[in-house]
Amino acid sequence: MERTNQPAPLKGLRVLDMSSGVAGQFAARLLADWGADVILVEPPDGAATRRVPLGGLGEESGDVSPLFFHLNTGKRVAAVDRAQQPGARVVHRLAERADVVIAERDDEEILSIATHSPRLVVAVVRDFASVGPYAHWVGSEMIHQALSGLMNTTGKRERQPLFGFGNRAYYSAGAATAVAVLAAVRLRDSTGRGQTVDISVHEVAASMSQNLVTQFAYSGANPIRGKYVGASGVSRVADGWIVLFCPAGRWPDLATEFGLDELRSDPRFATFDQLVANWDAGLAALRPVLEAMPAVRAVEAVQRARCMAAKVLTPIDVLSSTHLSARDYWCHVGAGSGRRLALGPMFRLTSGWRPTPEPARSASNMDVGWAEVGTEPAERA
């Protein structure tokens, strides 16, 4: 195919990933997806993401955690003891020859390398900015979502606020870090000078709240949870749940689609503001009809009224989606008994290069092309 002749967009970009958590490792994985040469340097006992329990569940012993596998697909990994030689020397050499270093704290050694390697871009992603009253706070997913405004607006009015799941603030910070790194590399390519890039998970999470800061500044609005800011909500259907969204002007057609013509001109739903205000009643009227329909038909009916709907997909639903398989989304990486499923790239260059993820592979005891990684890999439980 034509695209196989094209070079990877990040071909030749050397990235040293010194991070131990989700944000830094995800940023480096995104760069690896698009062809960067990424080496993850782990401490001798392995990066923390090897051991983070999923949703609080412990991992099967001896297995690579799905989190570590997901975050490090496409990288080479090396366990290095920086406290001793030759480990310290190896890291020094790798950093000197890298284009980008991704770290999670101010690493004196890396920063000193940057002073005599002016082309180096050093990205430091941490929980909180190093100035301010939370500078020394300990972060976690729930902590960041509590501070971001997301948590206060997620959940039911009469119950406690919910943070969600997993590591969403950290993934988002990883994506923001990848953006900042590419911007800094681009500037370096024109000026010849790299620089440091500072990202805090806390600020990334705050940048994703629904205009809460500005809206409060404009009008003093202080939204509470249990009520979406538009006409949107969840309903049970015969085989699961759907999310429904009714844009302005579409309520009459939606009512008709569900055989509720009498609601077309109901004064409670006459204007969009009224529809939003009375949305619970509107959705309650649709529910008996929705609950008798399978999701696929409910979604079709909603779309005929030019509203939006989607089935609430569980992980198993996602994995068995015929749409995603028709799109050739999933990748299988590795070989033999080590063959595993991986997620496809985040986007596609439709006539250009397409990533083909590979599992993380060991770089210990080898010449990685920029420097020799000459330490023994430590045993890991």
Place this chain on the structure above:
Amino acid sequence: MTTPRPLTGLRVLDFTTAWAGPMACRILAVFGADVIKLESPTVFDVWRGPAHGGDASRYPNRDPGERPINRNAWFNTQNHAKRSLVVDLKSTSASRILDDLMPTIDVVVCNYGPGVLDRLGLGFQKLQTWRRDIILLEMPVAGVGGEWSSVSGVGPTMEALAGMTALTGYGDGEPIPTGPAYLDPVGAYNAAFAVLIGLRAREMTGAAQHIELAQQEAALHWCGEYLLRAASTGDWPRPDGNALSAYAPHDAFPALGTDEWVAIAVQTDEQWRSLCEVIGRRELGDDSRYALARQRARYRDEVDAIVRQWTKDIDKQSAAAQLQRHGVPAAPVLSAAELFADPQLEAAGFYIEFEHPEAGRHRYQGLPFHFGSMPIDYGRPSPCLGEHTAEVLAEVGMPQDEIEALAALGTIAISPAAASPGSRATRTTKGKEQT
């Protein structure tokens, strides 16, 4: 000379609506791109709101004013540093304008529904006739190829398709959508990344680049470990409020006041012992029943009751600060009012302030980028509708008399007042939007 910035010299056509697309282009703008927001004189970015005003909480002092579309807090948050060019793409003279404008454009970003660009004569093939090495980023819900190819969506429905909604809930089986339309800002960061990759690809090959960012597929990465776990074991951890089965206490606890909460996320046994000290129950730190995480998780109700007994009489900020001082992850659950005046965001330089010509002076939320030798320049406040039409068309070489003639015909709008919002303006765009 001004500080060079990463995208200085690049021109981006922002053909987007609502949040994901506009925020992506805002990022490109603060990185130095000249972002031109292409708008219609009659059908607006949905975040400009209805022509005659909508939800009062989005306007300064709850007053929509004379031109509500220029005073909407939501639009005005996501469109800093851009210029507004208003052209009626369906008019017969639109092609004249595009012939002048499009050869100057490096990147087009579109988050309208599948097929909209082609219907307007702005599809990838056509764009290449104006600019051989154009970069086009489209942001469909699900992408071309499967049965959802033509599906339209908004943040809450895309989140459901991305597996997120099913992973949130109180443990009774009912999925709970994320409060904010979370897929939108996720899509914004992903889209900015995709454009930067597209620029690299263009520089390496000299070829035009068509980027398809299916927002569902991109956001699946945010659930990556859950999907891979389900693929290998057939199962995944079900949502159970804020509880995580290996940790306790891990929840939002009621604090002093009404609907005030402090989030406490104890992850290690050491943090538990520190928490016991802070709440004046040192003896519990030595109690073998609670010493290890899996035991605390087993006695979660008892552990939570102990913590609640302490939090209920304390201000959430003070509770969090005391715990954090002893290394225990804790935070107040912040409302919008508190997010507006967060001392850490203040210290980090996250807030910005703009004097907007029609909305007045206000604080805005910024972006999380801090560069060592390049101060972030947020540029001008979000543009009024058509504010830069004449300026942009003059730059691409259109004579003044022609600009005036097109304005008289209604093909372009050269000032906010010249836009003629009719009843259609309260509707969303014909082709359905991805927000």
